[in-house]
Amino acid sequence: MRRQLLRIYDLLSDYFGDLHWWPGETPFEVIVGAILTQNTAWRNVEIAIANLQAAGMLSPEGILQTDDNTLAGLIRPSGYYNIKTQRLKAFIRFLHEEFGGNLGKMFAEDAPVLRKKLLQIKGIGEETADSILLYAGNIPVFVVDAYTRRILCRHGIIDEDATYGQIQALFLKHLPSSVPLYNQYHALLVNTGKDFCLKAPRCERCPLHQLLTGKKPRGKHLERRTGRQQQ
DNA sequence: GACCAGGCACATC
DNA sequence: GATGTGCATGGT
Numbered sequence: 001m002r003r004q005l006l007r008i009y010d011l012l013s014d015y016f017g018d019l020h021w022w023p024g025e026t027p028f029e030v031i032v033g034a035i036l037t038q039n040t041a042w043r044n045v046e047i048a049i050a051n052l053q054a055a056g057m058l059s060p061e062g063i064l065q066t067d068d069n070t071l072a073g074l075i076r077p078s079g080y081y082n083i084k085t086q087r088l089k090a091f092i093r094f095l096h097e098e099f100g101g102n103l104g105k106m107f108a109e110d111a112p113v114l115r116k117k118l119l120q121i122k123g124i125g126e127e128t129a130d131s132i133l134l135y136a137g138n139i140p141v142f143v144v145d146a147y148t149r150r151i152l153c154r155h156g157i158i159d160e161d162a163t164y165g166q167i168q169a170l171f172l173k174h175l176p177s178s179v180p181l182y183n184q185y186h187a188l189l190v191n192t193g194k195d196f197c198l199k200a201p202r203c204e205r206c207p208l209h210q211l212l213t214g215k216k217p218r219g220k221h222l223e224r225r226t227g228r229q230q231q
Numbered sequence: 232g233a234c235c236a237g238g239c240a241c242a243t244c
Numbered sequence: 245g246a247t248g249t250g251c252a253t254g255g256t
Contacts, residue, residue, distance in 0.1 A: 038238040044254060045237090079253040083239085125239050145237045190237055235256085243248080 002174040004157065008208060009181075012188035015207040019187035022135035027103050029058060030136040034128050035087050036078040048078035060092045060101055087123030094121050107137035115141070126164045134186070140179045142171040143186045147193025154197070155212050 023042075024030035029049065036045045051074040052058040057066055066074075071088070072081040092101075098117065099105040106114065111133065118129040126144070133139040144167045152158040158167055175181060196206035203209065 034237090037236090039236065040238085040252090041236040041254070043236095047254090077253060079236090080238090080251050081253080083251055087239085123239065127238065131237080143237085147237065186237085193237085233256100236254095239251095241249085244246090 001157075001170070005171065005174050007211065008155075009185055009188065011207045011211065012192055013184065016188055016191050019184060019191065021183055021187040022131070024135070027107075027136040028060065031091065031103075031132050032058065032063075032088065034131040034135070035091065035123065036075060036084055038080070038084070038087075038128060040079045044078045048075040051075065051077070060095060063088055064092050064096075083123070087121075090122050091124065094118075103136070107139065111139050111141070114139075126168075130168070134179065134182055138179050140177045140182055142168050142175075142182050144168050144171075145186070145190065147197065148186070148189045150197055151189055151192060151208070154203070155208065 022030050022033065023046075024033050032052070033045055033049060036048050049058065052063070055062075055074055057063055057071070057074065063071060068082075068085050068089075072085045075081050075084055075088075078084060094117070095101055095103065095106060099109075109117070114137075115129055115133060118124050118132060119126065124132075130141045130143045133141045134143055144164050148167060149158070149162070152167065152170075153160055153162075158170065171182070171185070175185075192206060192208065196202045196208075209215065
């Protein structure tokens with residue numbers, strides 16, 4: 001399994017290059033993005049974050065002091081704006097109550113304890129919590145998302161009804177504990193999902209196609225080695 | 232116009 | 245514990 005997971009990693013890294021996730025200037029911006037991107041295309045999140053930035057509200061204080069209607073209006077392009085308004089504020093209230101509003105203190109907390117605390121916040125589930133830990137806190141946890149599940153499932157590596165915890169445990173067990181490795185691996189899976197798993201015909205051009213079928217991938221994708229950045 | 236996107240909470244059985 | 249539903253925008 002270890003070899004298989006590393007083979008997938010190598011194939012995708014060859015194709016996509018180093019992705020250097022997460023797109024975000026600061027840890028706080030990464031956290032805002034993690035909440036706003038829930039079940040939402042990243043391009044819509046970018047608009048919402050740009051709105052917050054332009055309004056000078058991309059900070060814990062800025063968001064907390066903004067009334068709900070104004071905040072919802074700013075993040076409207078990211079969808080579910082009423083719910084996400086509450087989720088953003090719930091996180092920031094937690095940050096103030098537990099760590100005096102200091103992200104450095106938050107990430108200095110023992111990781112498993114912090115993860116449990118994050119999961120108790122309304123609106124923070126497993127994927128969002130792990131994205132925050134890995135991409136904002138540089139803590140080595142593996143992020144599992146819909147693409148991870150879809151790709152691993154398609155390649156027969158996991159069962160269709162595997163839980164989040166089971167999928168995560170697979171990576172944690174077989175891969176060395178490494179922030180850059182987990183960062184890149186998750187980013188690769190997301191890009192693979194976006195580019196190849198949306199519609200069945202495109203799947204045949206996926207860098208992983210040969211791994212699954214024994215057939216060479218179709219198309220010219222192996223020529224592409226752009227090392228492109230996220231979005 | 233239908234479908235999809237880097238989830239999550241809550242109701243119901 | 246499993247399953248269904250609401251939340252909502254913008255791109256393809």
